[in-house]
Amino acid sequence: MKYNSIAGVRVSQIGFGAEWMESKTYDEVKEMVDCCCDNGVNLLDCWMSDPMVRSNLGKAIRDNRKYWRIQGHIGSTWQNNQYVRTRQMDKVKEAFSDLLERLNTDYIDFGMIHYVDEVTEYDEIINGEFMEYVYKLKDDETIHHIGLSTHNPVVAMKAAMNEDIELIMISANPAFDMMPPVVLDDYFDKDKYDDSLNKLQPIRNKLYQLCEDTDTSITVMKPFAGGRLLNENDSPFETALTPVQCIHYALTRPSSKSVLVGVENVDELGMALSYMDASNEDRDYNRILATAKKHSFMGSCTYCGHCSPCPSEINIAMVNKFYDLAVIHDTIPSSIAEHYENLAVHADSCIGCGECMTRCPFGVDIVDLMSRTRELFGY
Ligand code: SF4
Ligand code: SF4
16 A cells, blocks of 8 residues: 555545445444455545444444544534534534544544535635634644535635645546536536536646645545446446546546545455556556547436435435446346335435435436336336
8 A cells, every 4th residue: 555645644545435334234344444454544534424334433443543544524414314414503513523422533633524515605614603613623633634525626726725724525537527617506507518528627637736736635535436437338438447547547636645435345445456556557547538528427326425315314325326226237136126125215205305406416307316216116
């Protein structure tokens, strides 16, 4: 494993994005944590608010907490059994205390201001009581460094110019970096996607350069675009990239210090870790970029979970995932049918309120997708 420094903290170039641990047992989580330790992975991102996954991770790292560098998110809360991103301070504080308690720790290395995609919201946070709370956490050393997570390079640039923010976690991969600037409303404007996906967007390059200039570190999320870049049917490039190529792309952005790979099991982690021994030829993604065709991820689910909460308590990301896995087969594989059945609430509980769609950064027509899922699975 190779390491980089974020504000003087040594972090592994490949980090553990633990969101897929939500549906796992403690033993499965422990296996992943041990595999990370055995291979030198020491950066853990925990944005999830689900108490079970927090507790499982906390129990798994309890005996070597000091080994881990943790990105813990401020503003990710658990309400009525669902993830809710909020700026309501009583909820924010309660959820962050819960994170500390469940992770069995009294400090978080990188306190991440959670998921800010709109400039106005960024300004409100920075100038309001949310930031006062973040500063208090820093002053009493509950968090050691301040970070921010976003999908929007415009917000990321504002954060990079804020000298108190030392780390930005942003979604980055060859396809996303070819998307036009993305204040949230632009995601819903099809005309913004008229250009070919054949060059990196200037604002991305500006962001990376700015981070270099301001000594702001970047950690990368969604390096595989929710797995779509790894599948030729889903990839905008109409050919599959490998995990190694995606990781190389992410790690070679200026100021990029670590790639948080979202992996479900040790086999997937092993594929990501193979990056460390890969040849330059195996890492080369340029031949794919050179043949990029017009496409966008607009309308495609990346299973990020940001559309929660749902008044019917549907786990929308999981429903979408099982739909996507099932629909490519002539008949639904029994394993996928069983996973879908095991969900607490199914697509037929959707009341079509559309609340989720206002929160989806990728403009997914969730109401339609719920309807198609209901038809496919029968409930
Ligand atoms: S449209 Fe359906 S899935 Fe979306 S929040 Fe409303 S009930 Fe939930
Ligand atoms: S519907 Fe949108 S917000 Fe919800 S999981 Fe998919 S991409 Fe994320």
